[in-house]
Amino acid sequence: MAQLPFIAAIDAGIHQEMRRDPSVLYFGQNLATTENHPFVAAYGHERVRVTPISETAEIGIAIGAAMAGLRPVVELYMAEFMLVAMDQVLNEAPRFRYMSGGQVKVPLVLKAGFGFAAGWAGQHTGSLTALFMGVPGLKVVVPSTAADAKGLMATAIRDDNPVVFLHHYLLTLEHGEVPDGEHLVPFGKAEIRRAGGDVTIVATGWMVPRSLAAAEKLAAEGIQAEVIDPRTVAPLDLATILKSVAKTGRLVLVDQAPRHATVAGIIAGDVAEHGFSSLKAPIIQVTARDATVPYSEPLEAYVIPDEERIIAAVRAVLKAGR
């Protein structure tokens, strides 16, 4: 085990796979511009390349390389930059295996940061996770710890499907224990970050530490929250969430996206359909307020869910129902 910042853990996952598999490529804008770049030094320009600012071509090239047998990882930096190339992400990469009747595989990773609520204003702060999760053929990964960042990246690279790997920018420098050597985290397996019997909280990305902090404050009042981090939202480990709800009967979903663009809404629908008999109170969703993320600091904080809103939601869900 080593203490590593989240961002270094992602790199460790990419290195782990590039060392063992010569078919893994890594490319994107503003990387590999000198021979000293650690990935260039280790694997050479054949596999590690800088690209122009051409997201459609970058992602499209990854698709073609993947269909031809390689495993590209595209460094996109910010999830919004995928919006420039949305056809490639949503309507090319996940379609080819299906449309070819299973003849091709499209193993690629689209690595992008998201949710940079640190004064980046309206166009670099979005939480677009839900946009990707409903597309058949696409997998969507949202690590919240350094260890998962490494293990999920490695699993994403080995996966034979296109994977959108979304890492939260505000976790970039968070340190955590990261296993040395080969480390893989399975897809579709949620992690219970904190056990509790009174209420279930489900959160991803930066909302996980916020929910854990809220849970600690609630514990001081004698309220025990169970905090679940799905880690991958496609595939989604609904079973772990339903099991927890069966125990607690109360569910709070925390999501950094605006009200009608959340993963939370999709989980709420599934729990309402499959776990209704367990619920003792209506599900509460804590989401961003319906606005573009503002620049000014107090306004930004007002729009995005914080500990206080999570705590208020837990109190409300405990008061409601039977």
Add this chain to the structure above:
Amino acid sequence: MSVQPPNAERQIWIFTHMLRVREFEERVKRTFTEHPGVIRGHTHLADGAEASIVGTLSHFRAGDAALATYRCHGYPLVLGSDPKAMMAEIYGRADGLCKGLGGSMHLTDVKRGFLGTSGIVGAGIPHAAGAAWAAQIRGKGEVVFCFFGDGASKQGAFHETLNIASLWKLPVIFVMENNGYNVVTTTAQEDANAANGEPLAIKAKAYAMPGVTVDGADPLAVHATVGAAVERARAGGGPTLVESKVYRLSAHGNIIAPPGVPLHYPEHEAITVFGKREEYEAALRGDPVPRFRATLVKSGVLSGAKADELAAQVAKEMDTAVSFAVKSPFPKLESALDNVYA
């Protein structure tokens, strides 16, 4: 570098495949009247582009790859795909090349190097560059053939990809089949180069790669032009943009209509939209298939009788494809959930 012209045997091979593409497309078109309702959605035919398709793919070797657009019936026929499986795919049947999951716009035959077809204009161009990166890494002189239309050259994907392909010297041949129409819009209405009397191949200059224009109705001219581009790519010289001028002899596609309205192929847009019947009739007089037949008969490569014999064989092959496909069962319902993920 000069490309050896195809010998007599190879010229007959080219002619035979041109016939096969034409006869296949004729049967797709006829299906709308002979088997109404069997073909759904939108189909796009390659008639008129046979010389360009076959002349280009006459350079295809094992290990190479080809990628194309929704107008994709011609290429796999030349690469060796089974027309029975292709027609079954177009009919949405279990024996289809893609198990009925793709249809007319998405024919794929990976075993024969036909890697994929995107139905979104221009979107497949970077895929070809990605496959070319893989070929470059393999280092065996393999190349990728990237087919698209003139309309795609106004997409960002085209420009972004040509820039990177040239920068990285990727072994790819960009074959732009310029048929003069972007659906129902003439090239001069939507292309600044065309509007100013320039060939579309001039776009290559912006990306420091060769750009050449060729008569896409002449398979020997296409063979020579593409051959030079292929030699360059195999030798590590990088990509070439080939503008192959063709005239599509059918409309852009069958009519677009909701279920219940029988689908059919309307007349070409030159007639239906622009009222230029003479333009279309001139194109028919230049039809590449009879034109190449006449060339071969004149040069003594092929006798008229032998040409007729080939045509009869091909007609039979494609009739068989129709009768096979129309009898093929629909796929099992649960198969709709197969192949979503690998």
